[in-house]
Amino acid sequence: MVSDTYFGVTVDDPYRWLEDVGTEEARAWLDAQARYSRSILDALPHRAPLRAEIAKLPSGTPPLSQIRVAGQAVFYLRQDARSDVAALVVRAATDGAERVLLDPAGIHGAAQSTIDWYVPSPDARSVACGISQGGAERSTVHVIDVDSGNIVDATVAGVAFSFLSWLADDDREFRSFVYHRYRDVPDGTPPNEARLNSHSLLHRIGDEPRQDVVVLARELNPHLPLSERDRPFMAMSPRGGWMLALVSHSALGLRTTEFLTDCTLYVAPCAGLADPASCHWRRVAQVEDDVVAYALSEETLYLVTGRGVPRYQVMAVALAEAEAQRPRVLVPESERVVEAVTLAGEHLLVRDLDRGIARLRRVPLVGGEAEEVALPVEGSIWEWAAHPERAELLLRLSSWTVAPRVYHCDVRSGDVTDTGWIPAPCLDLASVEAHEVEVPARDGTSIPLSIIHRKGLRLDGDNPTLLTGYGSYGYPLRPSFEPELLPWYERGGVFAVAHVRGGGELGREWHEAGRGLRKETTITDFIDCAEYLIAHAYTRPERLAGEGISAGGITVGGALVRRPDLWAAVVLRVAQTNALRAEFGANGPINVPEFGSVTTEEGLQGLLIMDCYHRIQDGTPYPAVLLTGGMNDPRVDVWQPAKMAARLQQATTSGRPVLLSIDEQAGHGIGSTRNQRDEELADKLAFLLDHLVAATPSQA
Numbered sequence: 001m002v003s004d005t006y007f008g009v010t011v012d013d014p015y016r017w018l019e020d021v022g023t024e025e026a027r028a029w030l031d032a033q034a035r036y037s038r039s040i041l042d043a044l045p046h047r048a049p050l051r052a053e054i055a056k057l058p059s060g061t062p063p064l065s066q067i068r069v070a071g072q073a074v075f076y077l078r079q080d081a082r083s084d085v086a087a088l089v090v091r092a093a094t095d096g097a098e099r100v101l102l103d104p105a106g107i108h109g110a111a112q113s114t115i116d117w118y119v120p121s122p123d124a125r126s127v128a129c130g131i132s133q134g135g136a137e138r139s140t141v142h143v144i145d146v147d148s149g150n151i152v153d154a155t156v157a158g159v160a161f162s163f164l165s166w167l168a169d170d171d172r173e174f175r176s177f178v179y180h181r182y183r184d185v186p187d188g189t190p191p192n193e194a195r196l197n198s199h200s201l202l203h204r205i206g207d208e209p210r211q212d213v214v215v216l217a218r219e220l221n222p223h224l225p226l227s228e229r230d231r232p233f234m235a236m237s238p239r240g241g242w243m244l245a246l247v248s249h250s251a252l253g254l255r256t257t258e259f260l261t262d263c264t265l266y267v268a269p270c271a272g273l274a275d276p277a278s279c280h281w282r283r284v285a286q287v288e289d290d291v292v293a294y295a296l297s298e299e300t301l302y303l304v305t306g307r308g309v310p311r312y313q314v315m316a317v318a319l320a321e322a323e324a325q326r327p328r329v330l331v332p333e334s335e336r337v338v339e340a341v342t343l344a345g346e347h348l349l350v351r352d353l354d355r356g357i358a359r360l361r362r363v364p365l366v367g368g369e370a371e372e373v374a375l376p377v378e379g380s381i382w383e384w385a386a387h388p389e390r391a392e393l394l395l396r397l398s399s400w401t402v403a404p405r406v407y408h409c410d411v412r413s414g415d416v417t418d419t420g421w422i423p424a425p426c427l428d429l430a431s432v433e434a435h436e437v438e439v440p441a442r443d444g445t446s447i448p449l450s451i452i453h454r455k456g457l458r459l460d461g462d463n464p465t466l467l468t469g470y471g472s473y474g475y476p477l478r479p480s481f482e483p484e485l486l487p488w489y490e491r492g493g494v495f496a497v498a499h500v501r502g503g504g505e506l507g508r509e510w511h512e513a514g515r516g517l518r519k520e521t522t523i524t525d526f527i528d529c530a531e532y533l534i535a536h537a538y539t540r541p542e543r544l545a546g547e548g549i550s551a552g553g554i555t556v557g558g559a560l561v562r563r564p565d566l567w568a569a570v571v572l573r574v575a576q577t578n579a580l581r582a583e584f585g586a587n588g589p590i591n592v593p594e595f596g597s598v599t600t601e602e603g604l605q606g607l608l609i610m611d612c613y614h615r616i617q618d619g620t621p622y623p624a625v626l627l628t629g630g631m632n633d634p635r636v637d638v639w640q641p642a643k644m645a646a647r648l649q650q651a652t653t654s655g656r657p658v659l660l661s662i663d664e665q666a667g668h669g670i671g672s673t674r675n676q677r678d679e680e681l682a683d684k685l686a687f688l689l690d691h692l693v694a695a696t697p698s699q700a
Contacts, residue, residue, distance in 0.1 A: 001013070001014050002014075002016040004580075004598075006598050006604045007601045007604055009604065009608070011580060011614060013581075013614075014646075014647070014650075015642075015643040015646045015647060016581075018030075018639045018642045018643050018646065019581065019584075019637070019639045019643070021631075021637075021638055021639055021642075026639075026642075029642075029646075030638075030642060030660075030662055033642070033645065033659075033660040033662065034660070034661065034662040036659070037626075037659040037660055037661045037662075038661070040657060040659055041659065041661065041683045041686065041687065044686040044687065044689075044690050045686075045690070046685070046686040046689045046690060047682055047683070047686035050487055050682045050685050050686050050689075051678070051679070051682040053486075053487045054484060054487065054678045054681055054682055055678065057427060057483050057484055057486060057487075058081065058403070058425045058427065058483045059079065059081070059483075059484070059674050059677070059678075060481075060482055060483060060484040060677065060681075061079060061086075061674070061677065062382070062396065062398070062404045062422075062481075063078065063079055063080060063081075063404075063422055063423075064076050064077070064078055064079075064396065064404070064406055064421055064422050065077050065079075065086065065382075065383065065396070066117065066118065066383070067383055067384075067385040067394050067396065067406065068118070068119070068120055068385055069385045069386060069387045069390075069394065070120035070121065070122055070123070070124040070387070071120075071122065071123050071124030071125075072092065072093050072124065073090055073091060073092055073093070073096075073120070073124040073146070074090070074091045074093070074094055074096075074385075074394065075088065075089070075090050075091075075101075075118070075120050075124075075127065076088075076089060076421075077089070077115060077118075078098070078100075079674070083105075083674070084105065084673040084674050084675055085103075085104055085105055085112075085113070085114045085115075085673050085674070086104075086114070086115060087100050087101075087102060087103040087104070087105075087115075088100070088101045088102040088103075088104075088115055088118055088127065088129060088144075089101060090124075090146060094392070094394070094408060094419065098421075099149075100149075101127065101144055101146065101149050102115070102127075102129060102142070102144055102149070102151075104131050107131060107142070112133055112134050112135075112665050112671075112673060113131055113132070113133050114131065114132065114133075114135075114671040114672075114673070115129055115130070115131055116130040116131065116132050116137055116139045116162070116670065116671060117129075117130045117139070117161075117162035118130065118162075119162065119164045119165070119166070119177075120146075121166045121174035122166060122168075122174060122238065123172075123174055124146060125145070125146055125147070125174065126143055126144065126145060126146060126152075126166075126174060126205075127143070127144045127146060128141050128142075128143050128164050128166070128177055128179075129141065129142045129143070129144055130159055130162065130164075132671060134631075134632045134664075134665040134666065134667065134671070135630055135632050135633070135665070135666045135667025135668065135669070135670060135671035135672055136632040136634060136667050136671070137160070137634045137635075137667055137668070137670055137671065138157075138158050138159070138160065138634065139157075139158075139159045139160075140154065140156065140157040140158075140159070141153075141154070141155075141156040141157075141159050141164070141179065141203075142154040143205055152205065152206075153205045153206060155208065155209050156179065156181075156203055156209050156212070157209070158181055158182065158184070159179050159180065159181050160180055160181060160182050160195075160198070161180050161231075161233065161252070163179070163180050163200075163233035163234065163235065163246070164177050164178065164179045164180075165177060165178050165234055165235050165236040165243075166236065167202070167236065167240060167270070167273070168240050175204055175205045175206075176202060176203060176204045176205065177202075177203055178200055178201065178202050178203075178215060178234045178236075178273075179200065179201060179203060180198060180199070180200050180231065180232070180233050180234075181198065181199065181200075181201060182194070182195045182198045183196075183197055183198065183199065190584075191584065191585050191586040191588075191637075192583060192584045192585060192586065192588050192589055194586045195586055195587070195589070195590070196228040196229060196589065197217070197218050197228050198230075198231050198232070199214050199216060199217035199218075199220075199232065200214070200215055200216040200217070200232050200233065200234050201213060201214050201215060202215050202273060213276070214276065215234070215273055215276040216232035216233075216234060216245055216276070217232065218230070220276060220277055221276060221277055221278070221279060221281065223266075223279065223280055223281040223282075224245060224247070224266055224279075224281045226247060227249075229249070229589045229590060229592075230247050230248065230249055231247070231248040231590070232245060232246075232247050232248075233245070233246045233247075233248065234246070235296060236270065236296075237270075237296050237297065237298050237319070238296075238297065238298055238388045238389070239298050240270050241269065241270060241298055242267055242268070242269060242270060242296070242298065242319045243267070243268055243269075243270045243272070243273070244265060244266070244267055244294070244296055244301065245265065245266040245267075245268070245281060246260070246263055246265055246294075247263060247264045247265070247266070248260070248261075248262070248263050248590075249262040249263065249264070249287060249593060250262040250590055250591065250592070250593035250594055251473065251587075251590050251591045251593075251594055260291060260292050260293060260294075261292065261473060261474065261593075261594070262287050262593050263285070263287070263291055264283065264285065264286050264287060265283070265284050265285040265291060265294070265301070265303070266281040266282060266283050266284065267281070267282055267284055267301060267317075267319055268280060268281045268282065282321060284301060284303075284317050284327075285303055285305070285317075288307060289303070289305045289306075289307045290305055290306035290307050290312075290508060291303050291304065291305050292304050292305075292306065292312065292339075292340075292474070293339065293340040293341060294341070295341045295342050295343050295348065297343055297388060298319075299318065299319055299320070300316050300317065300318060300319060301316075301317040301319060302314055302315070302316055302317075302330065302341050302343075302348060303315045303316075303317060303327070304338050304339070304340060304341055306507070306508040309332075309333035310333075310507045310508045310509040311333050311334065311335070311336065311337045311338065311506075311507040311508070312333065312337060312338035312339075312507065312508070313329055313331055313332050313333045313338060314329070314330045314331035314338060314341055314348070314350060314363075315327040315328065315329060315330065316328050316330045330348065330363060331348075331350055331361070331363055331370055334352075335354075336352035336353060336354045336359060337352060337353040337354075337476075337504065337505075337506065337507045338350060338351075338352055339351045339352060339353050340384075342384060342386050342393075343386065343388040344386035344387065344388070344390065344391055344392060344393050344411045345387075345388075345389060345390050345391030345392075345411055345412075346364060346365050346366065346391065346412075347362045347363060347364055347365060347391065347411050347412075348362070348363045348365060349361070349362055349363075349373075349384070349386065349393060349411065350362075350363060350370060351381055351384065353476060353478075353504075353505065355436075355448065355505070355506070356436065356448055356450070356476070356478065356479065356499065356505055357378055357379065357380075357479070358375065358379065358380050358381040358397070358478070359372070359375070360372075360373040360375055360381065360395075360409075361373065362411055362414065371414070373409065373414045373416065374414065374416065375395075375397060375407075375416060376397070376407065376416055376418075377397040377398065377399055377402050377405075378399060379397060379398055379399025379400070379402060379478075379479040380397065380398060380399065380478035380479045380480060381395055381396070381397060382396045382397070382398060382404065382478070382480075383395075383396045384396075386411075391410065391411040391412045392408060392409065392410060392411060393408075393409040393411055394406060394407070394408060394409070394419070395407045395409060395416070398479070398480065398481040399434070399479045399481065400432075400434035400450065400452050400479045400480070400481065400482075401429045401432050401433065401434055401452070401481070402429075402481060403422075403424070403425040403429075403481050403483070404422060404481055405418055405419075405422050406418075406419045406421045406422055407419060425483060427483055427486060429483070429486070431454055431455050431489070432452060432453070432454055432455065432486075432489050433452070433453065433454075433455050434450060434451070434452045434479070435450070435451045435452075436448065436449075436450055436451075437449050437451060437532075439498075439528055439529050439532040440528070441521075441524065441525050441528045442524060442528055443521075445501070445513075445525075447498065447499065447500060447501070447525050447528065447529060448499040448505060448506075449496060449497070449498055449499065449529050449532065450479065450496065450497040450499070451494065451495075451496045451533075451538070452485075452489075452494070452495045452496070452497075453489060453493070453494040453495070453538075454489045454490070454492065457492065457494070459536065459537040459538060460537060461534070461537045461538070461539060461540045461543075462539070462540065462543060463492050463493065463494050463538055463539050463543060464488075464491070464492065464493045464494070464539070464543050464545075464688065464689065464692035464693060465493065465494040465495075465496060465533055465538055465539035465543060465544050465545065465692075466488070466493065466494070466495050466496070466545050466546075466547055466688060467496045467497075467498060467526070467529060467530055467533065467544065467545070467546050467547070468495075468496070468497055468498070468546070468547040468548070468549070468552065468556070469497070469498040469499075469500045469522075469525075469526045469529070469546075469548065469552055469555045469556060470500070470502075470503055470548075470549070470550075470551060470552040470555065471500040471501065471502030471503050471514050471522035471525070471526070471551075471552065471554070471555045472502050472503070472514075472522075472551035472552075472554065472555075472594060472595075473503075473504075473511070473551065473594055474502075474503065474504035474508065474510075474511030475503055475504055476499070476503050476504040476505040477497050477499055477503060477505070482495070484678075484681050487685060488685060488688075491689065494533070494538050494539060496529070496533060496538075498525065498526050498529035498530075500514060500521075500522050500525035500526050500529070500555060501513040501514035501518075501521050501522055501525055502514025502515060502518075502519065502521075502522040502555070515594070516595075516596055516602070516603075516606040517602060517605055517606045517609070519554065519558075519606060519609045519610050520609050522554070522555050522558075523554070523555055523558035523559055523562065523609075526546070526555050526556065526558075526559045527559050527562065527563055527566065530544060530546070530559070530563075530566055530567075531566075541565060541566050541567065541568065542568050542692070543568060543692050543693075544566065544567055544568055544692070545567060545568060545569040545570060545571065545623075545688050545691070545692055546559055546560065546567055546570045546571070547570070547571040547572075547573070547684075548570075548571075548572050548573070548575050549573045549574065549575065549669075550573075550574055550575060550576065550635065550636060550668065551576050552575065553572050553575025553576045553577050553612070553636075553640075553641075554576055554577075554579065554610045554612070556570060556572060556575070557570075557572055557575060557576075557577050557612030557613075557644065558609075558610065558612050558615075560572075560612060560622070560623070560625070561612045561615040561616055561617075562615070564620055564621065564622045564623060567623040568623050568624065568691050568692050569623050569624040569625070569626070569656075569687065569688055569691040569692060570623055570624075570625045570626075571625075571626045571627075571628075571684055571687070571688070572625065572626070572627045572628070572641060572644065573627075573628045573669070573680075573684075574628060574629060574630060574633055574635070574636050574641070574668050574669060575627065575636065575640065575641055575644075576610075576636050576640055577611075577612050577613045577640050577641060577643070577644035578611060578613040578614070578639075578640050578643050578644065579595060579607045579610035579611040580598060580604075580607050580608070580611045580613075580614060581640075582595065582640070583595075583597055583598070585637040585639075585640075586634065586637070587634060587635050587636070587637075595607065595610060612644065613640075613643055613644050613647055616644075616647045616648060616651045617651060618650070618651045619651070619653055620651055620652060620653065621652065621653050621654035622648055622651065622652040622654055622656070622658070623654065623656060623691070624654075624656035624657055624658070624687070624690075624691040625645075625648055625656075625657075625658045625659070626659045626661065626683070626684065626687045627641040627642075627644055627645045627658075627659065627660050627661070628641065628660075628661045628662075628663070628680065629641040629642060629660070629661075629662050629663070630662075630663050630666035630667045630668060630669070631662060631663065631664050631665075631666070632665070632666060632667040633666075633667045633668045634667060634668065635667075635668040636668065638662065641660060642660060642662075645658055645659070645660035656691065659687070661680075661683060663676065663680075
């Protein structure tokens with residue numbers, strides 16, 4: 001037993017020893033848990049038929065993703081039904097034939113390799129491709145020659161995030177790029193120090209990485225101050241005249257180059273790379289400006305900012321110092337939440353969120369009002385891609401019941417047409433319907449709740465129901481096509497998504513309402529949504545399950561320990577459960593601005609609200625719980641679900657199992673193969689059906 005005392009509060013931690021997963025004792029415990037869980041899950045009566053059904057369904061991962069436009073070419077990742085991982089493909093133009101550039105399955109021998117991200121050069125002659133193994137998200141950059149498909153440079157290892165920008169040499173050939181990397185640290189470095197003092201470097205194709213020049217780093221340049229926790233990223237303007245330094249002070253979302261939090265932005269002429277130590281950086285936005293997205297032209301920086309406007313607006317900042325002036329409002333705040341902007345020819349395109357539904361507007365750069373672009377799907381814009389000098393846009397759209405499709409938008413006319421790049425799915429979701437309702441929270445606030453189920457479902461309180469939620473970072477849960485849930489719907493299952501405070505569905509104020517000392521609101525919003533489903537006869541506690549993924553573990557784990565009577569089962573996937581100890585992990589320091597720190601009394605009180613591990617009570621009849629973890633997870637350390645499982649197993653008196661499923665070759669889910677995703681899904685659905693349909697604990 002380890003005990004810590006913070007500001008007079010003593011906290012006992014009986015499973016601290018599990019944090020060192022490299023010890024023989026911890027390793028043996030994890031291995032035993034994995035074997036036990038596997039034996040239980042494999043024996044579940046629903047698992048084998050579910051696994052067979054899932055194999056016949058389209059993958060929940062879209063068959064086409066990460067669309068990029070460069071030169072006259074279009075790039076994207078393609079994963080068809082026969083592939084375990086996605087391959088990088090190229091089209092010479094939007095109407096050209098598709099050609100595979102790189103299949104990562106053949107790289108690094110037998111190791112599980114996936115493409116984390118990629119960045120084509122502006123002339124579309126080269127592609128820098130970040131590849132990692134086992135979901136670790138520490139990429140090695142492979143540079144591919146587009147004409148030949150050959151790898152011409154594969155030496156830059158340990159690259160973090162997709163902030164990579166190409167540079168043109170004097171002859172306008174793109175042979176160099178800047179990238180971000182964590183420093184190599186000595187063995188024995190404490191985990192929470194391993195990612196400090198990161199930097200951006202300049203690499204020339206063919207050079208040894210040890211020759212790369214540091215261009216952004218702490219104490220390198222007096223015009224650009226950095227703390228040891230800050231991460232300095234870079235981006236170049238389309239024709240290479242200007243560069244943007246984006247200093248991240250806290251954690252970024254999964255859409256790293258588009259979903260920003262707590263950033264300071266600087267601009268400088270690209271000529272400053274010749275002498276990085278004396279480059280004159282000009283600050284154009286600070287943390288208080290709440291910049292969440294940007295677009296960069298050769299003359300102007302467009303910022304989506306929430307300063308003074310909780311649903312965000314678009315500001316235009318002149319890049320040239322001679323023209324520097326007060327930023328002007330280009331798109332004012334409205335009832336919608338402005339999410340992102342991009343440039344396409346003579347227009348700025350604005351992506352909005354209208355109570356969870358995606359909208360698109362175009363704004364003439366020469367001046368004029370924003371105009372609506374009608375979309376063929378009432379759902380989500382999952383990604384978009386445009387060339388800054390061409391009036392066309394590519395969009396990937398889907399909804400709860402509409403499969404993803406890629407559309408081409410003529411920005412001048414506003415016409416949107418299906419490219420046909422994604423074949424129609426071989427399943428029919430016409431039998432499934434989605435409803436959007438408002439749930440009155442206990443403080444009177446209306447919480448959006450999405451409910452999806454089979455048409456004609458009887459509301460008799462007897463339907464197995466899975467409720468999920470997130471509620472952190474200001475990240476919204478959007479309508480997403482989940483074909484893998486078809487077996488759930490066919491068995492009478494209900495799937496519901498609680499858009500709790502702490503997320504970003506309704507803008508900055510929605511995020512702030514569930515942050516820090518207000519995190520209890522996030523958890524009670526989730527509980528109130530569960531009680532709504534019961535009160536309106538969708539389900540009852542014996543048929544209700546909660547699911548939390550990653551930071552959603554704070555929300556759902558919090559609901560589990562506060563109301564164990566409300567759930568028949570709970571699934572916590574790669575979930576944060578031990579918030580008091582999170583900052584001592586490798587990814588912990590950068591998350592302090594979002595969650596807080598035990599070094600301040602206010603931070604401690606907030607973390608005590610979020611920490612479900614420390615709220616477990618001995619002698620409590622907890623529901624059945626399935627926890628998952630990846631040994632290579634760079635975001636949530638595997639000891640978090642491990643400690644939660646150990647504590648629940650010790651405390652529960654219900655007779656229902658607490659299982660810990662560990663994947664040796666997985667991380668946070670990013671980079672998992674189709675087989676890994678399908679196996680995990682079969683485990684989850686079989687586990688839920690067993691405990692949401694079982695009449696008594698003895699049958700579980």
